Amino acid sequence: MGHWLQRNILEPGKLPLLLALSAFVLTFVITRTVTRLIRAGKGPFGNVEAGGLHIHHVVPGVVLTVAGGFGALAGRQGPGSGLFAVVFGVGAGLVLDEFALILHLADVYWTEQGRQSVEVVVVTAALVALVLAGFVPFGVDNLSQDELQDRGTVIVTVGVNFLLSLLALSKGKARTAIFGVIVPVVALVALVGAVRLARPGSPWARRFYRRRPHTRARAGLRAYRHDRRWTAPSRRLQDWIGGKPDPQPARLPGRRP
Incomplete structure (x- = not known):
């Protein structure tokens, strides 16, 4: 365990990625906490306005992302790279906390569509964590001949996973497709997603089920059963992470933190 941690997490080349991921997750948690306090009218926090214009936090987010990204590209290894990684994170x-906006x-932000921001943040953090943990065949130098041979095998595996994930994505199964690209074990799930019926409204369904009403009906029934089983737990998790959406339409600009 210690060797794996040293090799995949604490490797010098991956320290900026670790710092960026930590800053990314911590920023999202703090931002959601502050916005929920403002929404509830608690605490010393309030909206940021300039000349009557509400400044969404995506604005400073874009500035920091640009500064951190270009700073990392222009800088060298050392304390500076870690600093720019934190700024970028x-x-x-x-930015991604307001992806839906x-x-x-x-x-x-506080509507059903706003849930997309939470989903994007969770998926992004999970994918970066997988990369950090060594679930990709790139990013480690000074490999032995055996390790290079193993890397070639993994690259082929990732390529197959990618094709399966593209097929799953065309069938409307985005989460399975994304994780199938990164983790070989999840490729089994991506394979299942690729061979099973597509979700209604997906590109695959529109292309291949258009003249197959029986298959289209089966796909709709399967999607209904799946959503009925998993929508409620998924909503509870999203509400716990990002806050419960407003039952009314989105508030006017300047009223939402």
């Missing part, structure tokens, strides 16, 4: 956390070009 903070900025990315602020960028996607819809509307203030949907």
Whole structure:
């Protein structure tokens, strides 16, 4: 365990990634906590406004992301790389916390559409954590001949996983597709997603089920049963992480933290 930790997490080349991931997750947690306090009218926090214009936290997030990204590219190994990694992680956390706002070009933070921000943050953190833990065949130098041979095998595996994930994605199974690219074990799940019926409305269903009403009906029934089983637990988890959406339409700009 100690050797694995030293090799995959504490390796010098991966320290900036660890710092960026930590800053990313911590920023998201702090941001959600502050916005929920403002929403509830508790604590000393309040909206940031300039000349009557509400400044969403995606704005400083973009500035920090740009500064951290370019600083990391321009800098060298050392304390500076760690600092820029933290700046980038903070900025990315602020930006992705309002991903739904960028996607819809509307203030949907406390609506059903706003759940997309939480999903994107969770998936991003999980994928970066997998990369940090060594679940990709890239990023480690000075390998022996045997390790290089193993790397080639893993690269082929990742390529197959990627193809399966593309097929699963075309069938409307985005989460399975994303994780299938990174983790070989999840490729078994991606394979199941690739061979099973597509979700209604997915590109695969629109292309291949258009003249197959029986298959289209089966796909709709399977999606209904799946959603009925998993939607409620998923909603409870999202509410716990990001806050419960408003039952009414989105609030006017300047009223939402």
